[in-house]
Amino acid sequence: MSVNVGPADRLIRLIAGVVLVALALTGLLPHPALFWISLVAGVIMIATAALRFCPLYRLIGLSTSKVSNP
Incomplete structure (x- = not known):
């Protein structure tokens, strides 16, 4: 499995994911x-x-990572 999510994208996904899970678990929806x-x-x-x-x-065919994949 190759890396295709860069650091900024990763941080945004993590924050958004935590917010969405928190919304679901707090019963605000x-x-x-x-x-x-x-x-x-x-x-x-x-x-x-x-x-x-x-x-x-x-x-x-998108990648936000700067890591070169073999």
Whole structure:
């Protein structure tokens, strides 16, 4: 698995993911569907930040990382 998420992108994903998970877990979202959407999106963002790999970036051929991949 190659790295395709750069440091700034990684930080933004981590912060946004934590905010989305916190919104879901604090009960501030009025509709159950919003709870699940927020929770799943937040977990995915945190995971892509931790792994430094985004499958969607791979599909569209994008990389924000300066690390050269073999």
